[in-house]
Amino acid sequence: MNHDRIDDILEQWQRESPQLDLSALAVTGRVLRIARLLEKHRESILAGYGLAVWSFDMLATLRRQGPPYQLKPTDLYDLLMLSSGAMTNRIDRLEKDGLVVRLRDPSDRRSVSVQLTLKGIELMDTVMPVLFNRENQLLEQFTKAETQAFTKLLRQFLLEFDPNGR
Structure with a gap:
């Protein structure tokens, strides 16, 4: 061995x-x-796409919401397990890069949503297949049954360690 x-x-x-x-x-x-x-x-x-792990995580979280690809900042920082201060800075950076935009709620001007721009959607739709393909290549050494067993064990371990980790 x-x-x-x-x-x-x-x-x-x-x-x-x-x-x-x-x-x-x-x-x-x-x-x-x-x-x-x-x-x-x-x-x-x-x-290679001008992204860091944190920016990909934020953009991917918005992208997987489906149209209109938006969330309130509080929902974003809950999903990403960040502080509100860190979230504000990250939104600012992504907004500056033209990947997200803040939208004011017309019925409550204090309420804001963060939405992917067309540029952000296109970037995610370009990056995700490349990233997931490369990560799938890492698992090619395992059979389908081994991958399924590994997934099951990891899920079991994670839920035992973090039962509220939904």
Whole structure:
């Protein structure tokens, strides 16, 4: 069997503290490492389109809402798990780039929605197939059954860790 960096860490801990149960580290260490590597992979793809992971996440969240591709800022920051201050700055940057626009509610001038512009929709419709195709290529090493089993286990783990993570 191949050896990875997490195996090295596990061996070091086993040598230094053999009484420790390292089963969780064997899983969480790999999950964390994979998450970092996937984020770097995603960053490298998105950079070619002038996007960062955060901007893609925001634009993709709006795009998957369906027409008219808009949400209130509070809904956006809830979905993206951000503070309202961070959300305001991000909306400002995307608005400056012409990817979103703020729309005032005619019946309540205090209420605003954030909507994808045509430029934002076109960018998402260009980027998403490329990104998802490249990410699917990473899973080609697994059979369909393995991918389904992996998905099931990850969902189970995530829901146990974050039961309200809907």
